[in-house]
Amino acid sequence: MTIYTAEHKLLMQMLHPAKHQEYSDVLSSLGLYMEKEILPLSPKLDTGEAAMAGPRSALLKQGMSLIPFPAEYGGLGLPFSVYATAVELLGTADASMALSIEIHNAVAEGVLRFGTESQRQLHLRGIISGRKLASFALTEPASGSDAGNMATTAEKRAGEYTINGSKMFITNAGEADVYLVFAKTSRGPSCFMVESPRAGLKFGAELKKLGMRGSKTREVIFSDCRIPEDNLIGEEGKGADYAKEILHGARIVVAALNVGIAQLAYGEALAYARKRRAFGKAIADFQLVRAKLADTKIGISAGRLLYLYASRIKEMGGDYASEASQAKVYATEMSLRACDEAIQIHGGYGYTTDDLHRHWRDARLLTIGEGTSEVLRMLITRRELARSQ
Ligand SMILES: Cc1cc2nc3c(=O)[nH]c(=O)nc-3n(C[C@H](O)[C@H](O)[C@H](O)COP(=O)(O)OP(=O)(O)OC[C@H]3O[C@@H](n4cnc5c(N)ncnc54)[C@H](O)[C@@H]3O)c2cc1C
Known part of the structure; x- marks a missing residue:
């Protein structure tokens, strides 16, 4: 391929x-x-x-x-x-x-x-x-979409911050050398760099996941974990703004990632449709199969243009939060449909072929991670309402 x-x-x-x-x-x-x-x-x-x-x-x-x-x-x-x-x-x-x-x-x-x-x-x-290796630790056991409502604290004392609390569903946790951690100080959510290993920094067991199984996901636990005050990133109280800015960029990339998954599933569906025969011809010759392939191809092209459009706005220094979210919502939902249609086109072999299941299982994460589709739809309309005032 x-x-x-x-x-x-x-x-x-x-x-x-x-x-x-x-x-x-x-x-x-x-x-x-x-x-x-x-x-x-x-x-x-x-x-x-x-x-x-x-x-x-x-x-x-x-x-x-x-x-x-x-x-x-x-x-x-x-x-x-x-x-x-x-x-x-x-x-x-x-x-x-x-x-x-x-x-x-x-x-x-x-x-x-x-x-x-x-x-x-x-x-x-x-x-x-x-x-x-780096890891991004924002989500907590009791706050994901509502990440600003974090419970993890960082208390400043004698040239150090002491972090207490825990972060949930953290990718690369346990393997990473550095963690970008969000914790509350007296001025509100703040951002810190925490190097590993370090006293007071521990990790939960590897979480069992539906997909994305090659990557490790664990809880990150802080118990009186002390870091130098120089490890504060930016200013105290601005952590929520920094997290939002970082995530806007990451959403463009997540859209791209999902276009990549859709492309893989589509390639496999196209090859199978060409070779599988029914009623004396290749199933790619049936209009209903062609329609599925056409819709998938349209989705891939549209998803790619959306993430490239958001990327260009970012490159040009514009406000790309809405476009990044549009790209992410569209591409993540599109790739799930693409993987599902690839299974359908493979018929019984689709239901029994590991590789096709893996594409769908991997794609399934990203209507949830880095901003759920529901929350991003709200963000898009909030931004568009503000733009249209
Ligand atoms: C495999 C995996 C890897 C991850 N990696 C990381 C990582 O590296 N770093 C990190 O910080 N986090 C990570 N996450 C966490 C991920 O970003 C969160 O799971 C996600 O933000 C959703 O938060 P939640 O799970 O707490 O769901 P919740 O916020 O509790 O949402 C539950 C449901 O309620 C809906 N909902 C919530 N609020 C609203 C609202 N206002 N209106 C409408 N619907 C709403 C949501 O859309 C969702 O359907 C990862 C998660 C997974 C599963």
């Missing part, structure tokens, strides 16, 4: 007429690497026969996380649309690795945007080069 396709290339040409060849070379080389090294491993990451750590680290060495970050911190300094496209490619190769890496990169974005220069120097290079 070709992961970086002629369609991606054409879009790069349209979006970046002056530099498309350079960007395409980066994406094409990553795509080839993923086809060879990640795609064949994906079923084994799902069953646990292969571990994520080694291949993820090897992919990070290929520059996957360097793409959108400035050259002064070791990055490639390429546009966000190039990075989002790379995540789409990884979503096709292995969705759980794409999830792990997009969250890792969201932490880097947080440090870049809200950290001090010395925090950037200390953490950014290590994260984007893959030397340090």
Whole structure:
């Protein structure tokens, strides 16, 4: 299967007429690497026969996380649309690795945007080069969508913060070297960098999940966990704003990831429809099967354009919160339909083929994670009402 396709290339040409060849070379080389090294491993990451750590680290060495970050911190300094496209490619190769890496990169974005220069120097290079794995810890056992209502506290005393509380459903937890943690100070939700291992920092057991099984999800528990006061990111009381900003960018990437899953399921459905025969012809010749394939293809194209549109607004410095959420809601729901239709087109083999189930199980997470579809629909209308005043 070709992961970086002629369609991606054409879009790069349209979006970046002056530099498309350079960007395409980066994406094409990553795509080839993923086809060879990640795609064949994906079923084994799902069953646990292969571990994520080694291949993820090897992919990070290929520059996957360097793409959108400035050259002064070791990055490639390429546009966000190039990075989002790379995540789409990884979503096709292995969705759980794409999830792990997009969250890792969201932490880097947080440090870049809200950290001090010395925090950037200390953490950014290590994260984007893959030397340090990062994790984003916002959700709690009793607050997810309503994350501002967090119970975890960070009390300042004698040049240190002491963190108490716990964070739930945290991707990369237990494996990561650094955690971007949101906790309440006397000024409200604030953001901290917590390095692991550290006294008072513990992890729950690995959670059993419907999909995205290659990535690890655990609770992160803080019991009198002390960190230097310099580990505060930005200003006290601004953590909720930082989390929202980081998540707006991450939603574009999650949309891209889901377009990648849909592309994989669609490719498998198309190949099967061409080869499976019924009533004397290929099932791809039946109009109702063609309609399913056509609707899936339209959805993939639309999802891709939505995430690239949001990416371009971000690159141009505009307000992209609504467009990022539109892309995420559309692409995550579209990819679920695409995976479901792929199962339908495979008939009984669809119901009994692990690989097809995995695509659907992986896609199922992201109408929930990083902003549920319900909450994002509210965000979109809130933003659009404000824009139309
Ligand atoms: C595999 C996995 C990985 C994750 N990784 C991370 C991570 O790395 N870091 C992190 O911080 N979090 C992570 N999460 C948490 C994830 O972001 C939350 O699960 C998500 O934000 C939803 O929060 P919740 O589970 O508390 O659901 P709730 O907020 O309790 O929502 C439950 C239901 O109520 C609905 N609802 C809530 N409020 C409203 C409203 N105002 N109007 C209408 N409907 C509403 C929701 O849409 C949902 O359907 C992960 C979750 C999973 C499952």
